[in-house]
Amino acid sequence: MPATPEVPDGKRPTLAHVAARAGVSVALVSIVMRGAYGASAATRERVLKAAEEIGYRPDTRARVLRSNRSRLLGVQFGLRHPFHTDLVEGIYAAAEPAGYQVALSAVAPTRGERQAVEALLADRCEALVLLGPEAPAARLAHLATQVPVVSVARRLRPAPPAVDVVRTADDEGARQAVDHLVALGHRAIAHIDGGRAPGAADRRRGYRTAMHRHGLDEHIRVLPGGLTEDDGARAARTLLAEKPRPSAVLAFNDRCATGVLDTFLRAGVAVPGEISVVGFDDTSLSRLAHIDLTTVAQDVPRLAELAVGRAIARLDGEAVPDGEQVVAPRLVVRGTTAAPGTD
Amino acid sequence: MPATPEVPDGKRPTLAHVAARAGVSVALVSIVMRGAYGASAATRERVLKAAEEIGYRPDTRARVLRSNRSRLLGVQFGLRHPFHTDLVEGIYAAAEPAGYQVALSAVAPTRGERQAVEALLADRCEALVLLGPEAPAARLAHLATQVPVVSVARRLRPAPPAVDVVRTADDEGARQAVDHLVALGHRAIAHIDGGRAPGAADRRRGYRTAMHRHGLDEHIRVLPGGLTEDDGARAARTLLAEKPRPSAVLAFNDRCATGVLDTFLRAGVAVPGEISVVGFDDTSLSRLAHIDLTTVAQDVPRLAELAVGRAIARLDGEAVPDGEQVVAPRLVVRGTTAAPGTD
């Protein structure tokens, strides 16, 4: 029996198996598998053939162990947030061309942010990209002492040193929405907010400031909301019960806006005829033909690209200036907004 | 200068650093970190303190390399499918108590199933749990020669050897929906199908069979649909244009049903007054108060538990009988179904 059997039973083939089969050294197989310089074309072909035949597959875990780099980006996200899943798609698209792998760690009912991050770190991720993290700023700062940390869509005030923030100019987005509505002729514009959700404070502030600038202070109206459809529906029911109803509503996000829309439709309140509705995020939800929601788009590919780029820059030891990267939002006008009283 | 400096600059602390700091051997630290037997309480405390101080964190990749088991379950899922993300939550809940970690690999526009699976395998996952895989059965069979494979929600005919299938009795679910509608007095019940999506064929067949059993052959009507809201909306528009409209619609899934609902609402067609709508999956979408969709529930926790259980059983070398694990669906009656003509 040979020292290294060609077909290792139920076990995973290794470099040694390939080497034995191809009749070369292990080191040479390593060179070939990495596509590195130092093997002749003929050998290369023999080795690749042998690897193919026994179904060899490089073991990333062993590889990482040796080379001190893992080239792994850890991403924490919420399974239930469409905005997060959209971002994850963008992160894959940005990371892989840069030569980085992505490790996903979801936040779920049975799995908090702490666990999600611990898993990523134990897995040797070189940097952490956290989508809408709700952990205390101090915790993020502590993490950042161990590994580069990028907070996406969650502003941190005061900014802890070394924690990068990539976010949309939420206040500016709210302003664009208000400007649009005012230009259409609206005056009584209400805002259904996101409570303590990441970004909510800025959107609220942006709304208030914009209303003030238009001299509409007396129409400022912030209703408690949240980030789910139910939150939006609840706030919408409050509005329905009112005598002079606002003629337009800016919701915290698209999910919230969807809840508002649906509640109005069911109550026979025409949108945008009787009331205009604006969302936030431009998730796939709002783009659907039958929702057709006017919304403030976050530039997801750009956010993903910046987040990945920032993490990589830190890893490459570039002198990255502290400070946020703020991406401009863009209002997308669709079918849920119109001049008031357009019935 | 000591052989192993206590604070390894920017590097990750290892067992050796902890050992040096605590003044014990590396092996002993290993024992303590694993909570294994063989260390005195005093030593244990000293070691843990040292580890804490320098921020030591076990390296799963090295650990995996050493112990031939990785205790890692690879999960492939679609970021855009709420049903998948719900399942992922269930898989976390089922796997972690059983002592298995979960590795997520998403299918995205820039990342096909092939890439997703390759990443999982390179990462040394011991088994693969594929949610609604669309790869050819032959490919799945090939994978199964290397590692246990569980296909969730995708039936395989003929069943390849060694590929486990965990799925809902889709035909039975469609039957329950039809029975419910017939009991309410409906006769003209249409089905918006899912094309070639996993499960679509069975739901279509279940619908046809049920209609036939009720003597409603002449009312059988299958419209081409799909798994997104837009697909549902498109089919709904087709129905709107018809003269004698069906009085009820069974949609392929909840997303599709949502599209149908919205289109009807916008057209002023009352649901369930003029037309009843039934979805499939019971995703969080349908449970929302303002959608309140009657739907066929898939037992997500059970599916997740079976999928994980099956994978683990294979890994434990249990003699698992080939064959599918079929989970019963359960109709959840909510607000979108009623007797016909209840206006």
Place this chain on the structure above:
DNA sequence: ACTAGAAGACCCGCGGGCGTG
């Protein structure tokens, strides 16, 4: 004398077998 191609030693961080006091 110089180079491409190939081989061997050793290391990464950790866990287990076996030994020692």
Place this chain on the structure above:
DNA sequence: GCACGCCCGCGGGTCTTCTAG
């Protein structure tokens, strides 16, 4: 019998060395 240390190997990358041309 308990607490602990030494040594080796998991799979693969890197550095050094050796050989043939």
